[in-house]
């Protein structure tokens with residue numbers, strides 16, 4: 001089998017396994033409580049959830065996160081996702097695009113997104129080992145407004161055919177940042193981030209970080225299912241949840257723009273992410289499921305309802321803007337407090 005075929009099959013398998021994944025991983029969203037206020041200072045129409053961070057300005061703090069491309073089937077999915085993004089105004093990321101450089105015949109599975117949504121905010125996506133000289137080509141392919149670099153060491157190590165070499169990642173990320181003139185977002189793929197990782201990213205000059213935590217799409221489970229033996233199935237709870245990753249990021253939120261994704265399925269989850277300091281919230285699996293099962297129009301309706309309900313919840317915290325939400329009181333469960341104490345102690349660093 002050629003490398004190209006292998007890659008296309010892998011991409012199709014990822015989508016298939018994600019759609020079949022039913023096991024729920026702990027999200028920790030139920031361990032964060034927002035405080036309800038009964039006398040709002042605002043009307044629903046006053047609520048403004050626009051989000052501006054760095055050079056990015058989004059009308060709503062929600063985006064369709066990186067998923068797919070690289071095969072005929074996933075071209076069709078990207079076309080549908082792009083139509084949803086266009087109709088809702090949501091920014092959208094493509095799945096890992098290195099495949100398009102290795103095999104130009106799959107380029108259109110990515111460029112279809114720009115074709116369908118000429119004026120939308122599109123993000124290109126590459127791995128941390130992508131050769132710097134290919135990055136511009138990848139950005140041009142979709143005329144990207146931002147570039148995501150995924151750091152997925154856990155997935156690679158659990159994947160039988162995955163990478164085993166990682167120590168050049170930091171240098172490569174730094175080189176990419178120095179070469180491109182659009183925002184570069186470094187993201188996880190569902191294993192979450194530690195404060196140490198975030199601190200290293202800041203040292204490299206990264207200021208946009210998607211902590212993409214555990215609790216939703218689970219690549220440890222998917223990679224275990226893709227092979228014949230279940231050799232590493234004990235790793236399926238590895239990583240930090242989205243909530244814990246946000247807690248880990250708290251100290252850096254003044255210097256970095258933190259985005260949240262991983263296991264967000266309700267408007268309440270999304271608002272909790274914003275209250276924990278995220279500038280915007282990424283949705284992957286839930287949008288993929290909707291678009292595949294219910295079609296484009298129903299997914300557009302779903303997202304518009306999602307945003308409307310986020311506004312209602314924001315109002316109940318007596319917040320009007322994202323800035324207000326950031327300082328709204330929230331109460332953490334003893335498990336989360338325990339994590340915080342063990343990791344941060346009294347040191348406010």
Ligand SMILES: Cc1cc2nc3c(=O)[nH]c(=O)nc-3n(C[C@H](O)[C@H](O)[C@H](O)COP(=O)(O)O)c2cc1C
Pocket residue numbers: 014015018065066067068094095096125148149150187188189190212213215216217261262263264282283284285286288
């Ligand atoms: C089918 C599928 C494929 C994915 N492929 C990529 C990818 O190519 N690059 C990437 O950065 N993240 C990829 N992800 C990870 C998502 O961007 C996101 O970080 C993760 O799924 C957690 O969000 P969720 O729980 O809402 O799905 C993929 C996710 C799914 C569901």
